[in-house]
Structures are given as structure tokens and as C-alpha cells.
Amino acid sequence: MLFADRWDAGRRLAERLEHLGDEDLFHGDLVHENLVVVGLPRGGLPVAFEVAKRLRAPLDVIVVRKLGVPFQPELGMGAIGEGGARIINEDVVGVADVGADELAVVEARERAELESRARRFRGDRPPVSLAGRTVVVVDDGIATGSTARAACQVARARGAARVVLAVPVAPAGWAARPGEDADELISLATPASFLAVGEAYADFSQTTDDEVSRCLAGAAAWAPRRAVAHGPPDQVAASRSVGTHTRGEAMSLEGKVAVVTGASRGIGEFVARRFAAGGCAVAVSARTVEEGDHPLPGSLSATVKAITDAGGTAIAIPADLARQEDRARLIDTAERELGPVDVLVNNAAITYFEPVDTFDERHFRLMFEVQVRAPFELVQRVLPGMRARKRGWILNISSAAARHPQIPPSPMAPRAGTAYGMCKAALERFSTGLAAEAYDDGIAVNALSPSGLVVTPGVIHHGLDRNMPKEMQEPVEMMAEASYALCTGDPAILTGKVTYARSILDELGIEVTAS
Numbered sequence: 001m002l003f004a005d006r007w008d009a010g011r012r013l014a015e016r017l018e019h020l021g022d023e024d025l026f027h028g029d030l031v032h033e034n035l036v037v038v039g040l041p042r043g044g045l046p047v048a049f050e051v052a053k054r055l056r057a058p059l060d061v062i063v064v065r066k067l068g069v070p071f072q073p074e075l076g077m078g079a080i081g082e083g084g085a086r087i088i089n090e091d092v093v094g095v096a097d098v099g100a101d102e103l104a105v106v107e108a109r110e111r112a113e114l115e116s117r118a119r120r121f122r123g124d125r126p127p128v129s130l131a132g133r134t135v136v137v138v139d140d141g142i143a144t145g146s147t148a149r150a151a152c153q154v155a156r157a158r159g160a161a162r163v164v165l166a167v168p169v170a171p172a173g174w175a176a177r178p179g180e181d182a183d184e185l186i187s188l189a190t191p192a193s194f195l196a197v198g199e200a201y202a203d204f205s206q207t208t209d210d211e212v213s214r215c216l217a218g219a220a221a222w223a224p225r226r227a228v229a230h231g232p233p234d235q236v237a238a239s240r241s242v243g244t245h246t247r248g249e250a251m252s253l254e255g256k257v258a259v260v261t262g263a264s265r266g267i268g269e270f271v272a273r274r275f276a277a278g279g280c281a282v283a284v285s286a287r288t289v290e291e292g293d294h295p296l297p298g299s300l301s302a303t304v305k306a307i308t309d310a311g312g313t314a315i316a317i318p319a320d321l322a323r324q325e326d327r328a329r330l331i332d333t334a335e336r337e338l339g340p341v342d343v344l345v346n347n348a349a350i351t352y353f354e355p356v357d358t359f360d361e362r363h364f365r366l367m368f369e370v371q372v373r374a375p376f377e378l379v380q381r382v383l384p385g386m387r388a389r390k391r392g393w394i395l396n397i398s399s400a401a402a403r404h405p406q407i408p409p410s411p412m413a414p415r416a417g418t419a420y421g422m423c424k425a426a427l428e429r430f431s432t433g434l435a436a437e438a439y440d441d442g443i444a445v446n447a448l449s450p451s452g453l454v455v456t457p458g459v460i461h462h463g464l465d466r467n468m469p470k471e472m473q474e475p476v477e478m479m480a481e482a483s484y485a486l487c488t489g490d491p492a493i494l495t496g497k498v499t500y501a502r503s504i505l506d507e508l509g510i511e512v513t514a515s
Contacts, residue, residue: 002168002169002188002189002200002201003168003169003200003201003202004201004202004203005046005201005202005203005204006043006046006047006140006201006204006207007046007047007049007050007336009047009050009140009168009169009188009200009201010046010047010048010049010050010051010138010168011050011054012168012188013047013050013051013138013166013167013168013186013188014050014051014053014054014055015054016166016186016188017051017054017055017136017164017166017186018054018055020035020055020134020136020164034133034134035055035057035058035133035134035136036057036058036059036060036128036129036130036133036134036135036136037051037052037055037057037058037059037060037135037136037138038059038060038061038062038128038130038135038136038137038138038151038155039059039060039061039062039138039139039212039215040061040062040064040137040138040139040147040148040151041061041063041117041121041207041212042206042207042208042209042211042212043139043140043206043207044138044139044140045061045207045211045212045215045216046140046207046211046215046336047138047139047140047167047168048136048138048215049215049218049219049336050336051136051138051166052219053219053335053339053340055136057136058128058219059128059215059216059219060122060127060128060216061118061121061122061212061216062081062137062151062154062155063081063082063114063117063118063121064079064080064081064114064147064150064151064154065079065080065081065110065111065113065114066078066079066110066146066147066150067079067080067088067103067106067107067110068106069092069096069098070098070102070105070106071096072096075092075096076089076092076146076150077089077092077093077096077098077103077106078092078093079150079153079154080107080110080111080114080154081114081151081154081155081157081158082114082115082118082127082154082158083127083158085154085157085158086107086157087150087153087154087157088103120209120213121209121212121213121216122213122216123213123216123217125216129159130155130158130159130160131158131159131160132159132161133160133161133162134160134161134162134163134164135155135160135162135163135164136164136166137151137152137155137163137164137165137166137182138166138167139151139167140167140168140197140201141167141168141169141170141197141200142167142169142170142171142174142187142197143171143196143197145170145174148165148167149181151165152165152181152182153181156181162183162184163181163182163183163184164182164183164184164185164186165181165182165184165185165186166185166186166187167186167187167188168187168188168189168200169187169188169189169190169191169194169197169200170187170189170190170194171190171191171194172190172191172192172194173190174187174190214337217313218281218315218336218337218338218339219339251488251489251490252278252279252488253275253278253279253280253342253343253484253487253488254278254279254280255279255280255281256279256280256281256342256343257280257281257282257283257334257335257338257339257340257341257342257343258272258275258280258281258282258283258341258342258343258344258345258487259282259283259285259330259331259334259341259343259344259345259378259382260272260275260282260283260284260285260345260347261285261286261319261321261330261345261346261347261348261374261378262285262286262347262348262349262397263282263284263285263286263300263303263347264284264286264287264288264298264299264300264302264303265286265288265296265297265298265299265303266298266476267347267397267450267476267479267480268284268286268345268347268348268397269284269298269302269303269306270476270477270479270480271345271347271397271479271480271483271484272284272303272307272314273303273306273307273310273312273480274477274480274481274483274484275343275345275483275484275487276307276310276312276313276314277310277312278484278488280312280313280342280343281313281314281338281339282307282312282313282314282315283314283315283316283317283330283333283334283337283338283341284300284303284304284307284314284315284316284317285300285316285317285318285319285321285330285348286299286300286318286319286348287318287319287320288300289301289316289318300316300318301316303316304316313338315334315337315338317329317330317333317334321348321369321370321374322350322366322369322370322374324377327374327377327378327381328377328381330378331378331381331382332381335385340385340389341382341385341386341392342386342389342391342392342393343392343393343394343395343487344378344379344382344392344393344394344395345395345397345483345487346374346375346378346379346394346395346396346397346427347397348370348371348374349370349371349397349423350366350367350370350371351367351420352367352419352420353417353420354419355418356418356419359419363419364419367419367420367423368423368426371423371424371427372423372426372427372430375396375427375430376430379394379434382394383438383443386438386441386443387438387441387443390441390442391442391443391491392438392441392442392443392444392491393443393444393445393486393487393488393489393491394431394434394438394443394444394445394446395445395446395447395448395483395486395487396427396428396430396431396445396446396447396448397447397448397449397479397483398424398427398428398431398447398448398449398498399420399421399424399449399450400449400450400500401417401420401421401424402421402424402425402427402428402449403421405421424449427447428447428498431445431446431447431496431498432445432447432496432498435495435496436496439491439495439496442491442492443491443495444486444487444489444490444491444494444495445495445496446486446494446495446496446497446498446499447497447498447499448479448482448483448486448497448499448500448501448504449498449499449500449501450474450478450479450500450501451474451478451500451501451502451503452474452502474501474502475512477512478501478502478505478512479501481501481505481510481512482499482501482502482504482505485504485505485508485510486499486504489508
């Protein structure tokens with residue numbers, strides 16, 4: 001097997017295609033608008049998604065329908081595509097003696113199917129214009145090459161200035177087959193003994209219509225929202241170097257991708273909703289998928305619905321962060337569905353309030369897995385990409401429990417929060433250490449705690465709000481806005497902080513009105 005699956009093949013093909021764009025664009029905020037990646041449905045879309053993500057290019061599906069000779073449908077006499085694209089092989093039409101009326105009937109039938117498929121895959125999104133652009137046609141492999149050739153012809157008919165056909169695997173000698181329909185032909189592998197495309201994959205399970213739609217939606221979350229680069233590479237590079245951002249000035253989350261853990265309720269839910277309101281595509285994660293799955297109110301489904309109902313972009317990725325495999329899957333899925341992670345918010349927590357001498361060992365391990373090890377490993381997974389792009393924001397949600405307790409303790413001080421405080425203290429020290437390590441790469445790392453008690457469902461469950469004066473409570477919107485401020489701040493200045501919501505908002509001159 002050459003590839004684990006289509007996603008793996010796409011990532012490897014993307015590396016081979018770096019020459020197609022301006023290298024600086026691969027690690028910045030700009031979208032390469034002179035380049036478009038189109039995938040052949042359905043199996044070509046996961047491959048094309050990874051290529052478009054790497055090249056920072058718009059992604060679209062290229063829907064083509066072969067026009068088969070009426071009495072021998074497997075023999076193509078032409079092809080059609082969207083936008084009225086139409087290619088007729090007059091030689092085949094003549095030899096097969098297909099009349100104009102017969103051709104019209106075949107074309108009408110295939111046109112209806114083409115439009116139906118395009119709507120199913122793309123939804124309400126319009127097709128991406130190919131006119132005057134370099135178009136990279138991607139499939140999961142080539143067998144006969146007839147469909148890929150038709151796609152190249154359709155791309156050309158829709159105005160492509162240059163057509164590149166790129167696949168992970170094809171038969172030896174395949175380069176002769178597309179003829180003049182493609183300007184450049186690229187295949188990672190051309191095995192001498194080639195029977196079928198699926199032989200090259202460990203997992204060649206069928207790609208569904210829903211997966212195609214998710215690929216397009218995921219690409220839409222990054223591409224249209226970023227700044228657009230036009231013109232020669234030197235002009236594009238110049239436009240980046242004289243950008244409008246000033247040192248110390250707040251940035252925007254528009255077009256960026258965030259992962260927020262513990263987002264089924266409480267602080268995590270409100271942080272995710274605030275980020276989405278700022279234009280960020282958000283991957284929300286927790287264990288509770290639907291209402292009723294957990295005794296406490298709140299769920300990933302409810303958080304995603306609140307975001308999408310408000311016009312934002314969000315996906316739910318259920319994960320138990322005590323499990324290493326779930327931690328790995330969380331980031332892999334977020335990047336596959338939405339694109340490279342720009343912002344990571346570690347908010348997930350599991351808490352047991354037990355005195356040290358009787359603290360259950362299983363509870364102790366579970367707390368450290370979720371609140372210390374999980375943030376560490378999630379950072380390890382997003383950090384290489386952030387370093388490569390010279391940009392990123394990491395926010396660790398902490399608690400006043402990390403503070404050293406007053407001695408002798410006050411009457412209101414909890415007596416069984418030592419293990420919880422240890423977890424949060426470790427998280428804060430991790431934050432400042434990482435901020436120093438990542439500073440030169442433009443990555444901000446901060447730890448944020450509520451200034452007062454945020455009355456979340458978890459707080460109510462543990463009875464922490466009992467006898468707590470109102471003046472010592474804090475609306476959850478305060479944490480959400482403070483999180484947004486820290487994740488839009490200039491990493492050269494707003495990093496390495498262990499701070500509290502009201503304090504950082506006051507420092508930045510931001511007022512919050514709770515709903």
C-alpha cells in the first residue's frame with residue numbers, strides 16, 4: 001500500500017505541488033486567488049481538500065458528465081460541465097452517425113443529472129470562477145483517464161488559463177493519455193503492475209456525498225475570509241510586507257480556525273460562540289454530544305446550533321481527552337475539516353473535590369490527563385504548523401484555585417481543592433514557559449482565569465455557588481470577551497500572561513455588557 005487513505009495521499013500530493021504557487025503564501029494569511037483546486041467527486045474531494053489547504057487556494061468540485069453514444073453509452077462522444085461548458089468529439093459523432101436530435105436528448109438528460117449533483121455537493125454556494133486562473137484538477141487516481149480528461153476539457157472550456165492534472169497514483173505510461181487537455185501532468189506513483197486505483201490505498205472506502213459537502217464547507221471556512229492576493233509574486237509579497245497591522249493593535253479572527261475544548265456548556269460554549277461571532281471557524285469538542293447524554297445541561301449539538309443559527313461556522317468533534325487516541329483525532333479532524341489551527345483554547349476539565357489523604361488514585365490520574373497532559377499534547381500537535389506560519393494563539397483556561405491558599409485559611413475557603421489547584425498551577429507554569437519558547441515564532445500563549453465565580457452548570461453541580469455573594473460572581477460573557485481579546489492580541493506584546501478576565505479587559509479598555 002502506498003497511502004493510508006485519501007487524506008494521506010492528498011497531503012503527500014500537496015507537497016509535490018508547492019511549485020504551483022508563491023512559497024510565501026503557504027505560511028501566511030493570504031489566499032492564492034490565481035490558483036484554484038478542483039476535485040472530481042466523490043473520491044477526489046478529500047485529496048483535493050488537502051492540496052487546497054496546503055496551497056491556500058480556493059477549493060471547488062468539478063462536476064462533469066460524459067455524453068455516451070446512445071446505442072453504446074460507454075463510448076464517449078463528448079462531455080459537459082457547469083456554466084454551459086460543452087465539448088463534442090465530432091469524429092465520434094460522425095462515425096456513430098448520431099443525429100442532432102439524439103445528441104440533444106443525451107445532453108439534456110446528462111445536464112439534469114449534472115445540475116442535480118452540483119446542488120447536492122455544493123448546496124447554495126456558487127461555483128468558483130476558473131476564468132484566467134491556473135486550475136489543478138485532482139482525483140484519487142487514474143484508471144483509464146477518461147473522466148480526468150473530460151474534467152480538464154471542462155476546466156479549459158470554463159476559461160482556465162492553465163490546467164494541471166494531479167493524482168496520487170496512475171498506471172505506467174498514463175502521461176500519454178490526457179493528450180493536450182492538461183498543461184502539466186503529475187502523479188506521485190506509476191506502478192508497473194497496476195490493476196486498480198484502490199490497490200494503492202490501505203483504506204479505500206467509498207467517499208459519501210456528505211463528505212464531499214463537508215470538504216467544500218471546510219474549505220469555504222478558510223478561503224473566502226482571508227485577504228486576497230492578486231498579481232505577480234513580487235507584488236503579492238510586497239502587499240504582505242506593508243500590511244495594515246500595527247504593533248500592539250488588536251487583530252481579527254476573521255477567516256481563522258479555532259479549536260475549543262470543553263465547549264458543550266459554560267465557559268467553553270461561550271468562548272466558542274464569541275469566536276464564531278468574530279468570523280472564526282470553530283471546532284468544538286467535549287464528551288457530551290446531545291442533550292441528555294450527561295446529567296448536566298448543555299451539549300456539542302446545542303453549541304454548534306447556536307453558532308450556525310447566528311450565521312457562524314462550527315463543527316462538533318466528540319472526544320474524551322483522557323484518551324490519547326481521542327486527543328490525536330481531535331486535531332487531525334479539525335484540520336481536515338476546517339484547515340490549519342490558528343487558535344487553541346484548552347478549557348476541558350474534570351474535577352473531584354476530595355481531601356489529599358483519601359483522594360482516589362483513579363480520580364487523580366484522570367484529572368491530570370484531562371487538565372495537564374491533554375493541553376500539553378494538543379499544543380504539541382498544533383505548534384509545528386503555527387511555527388511554520390509564524391502565527392498562533394494558545395489560551396489555557398485556569399482558575400483562582402492555582403493561587404497559593406491563605407494561611408490560616410479563611411472560613412469560606414474550600415478544603416478539598418488541592419489536586420484541582422495543582423492541575424491549574426501546572427497549566428499556568430506551562431503557559432509561561434511555552435510563551436518564552438514560542439515567542440520568536442509569533443505565537444501568543446496565555447493563561448486566563450475568571451475574576452469571580454462564573455456560575456456554570458458544573459459550578460452548580462458541585463455546589464460552589466452556595467453562599468457566594470453576588471458581588472463575587474462574574475457573568476460568563478466576561479470570560480468569553482477576555483478570551484477573544486487575548487486571542488486577537490499582538491503576539492509580540494500580549495503573551496506570557498497569567499491573568500484574570502476583569503483585569504485584562506480593564507487593561508485593554510474593553511467594557512462588557514452581559515446579556
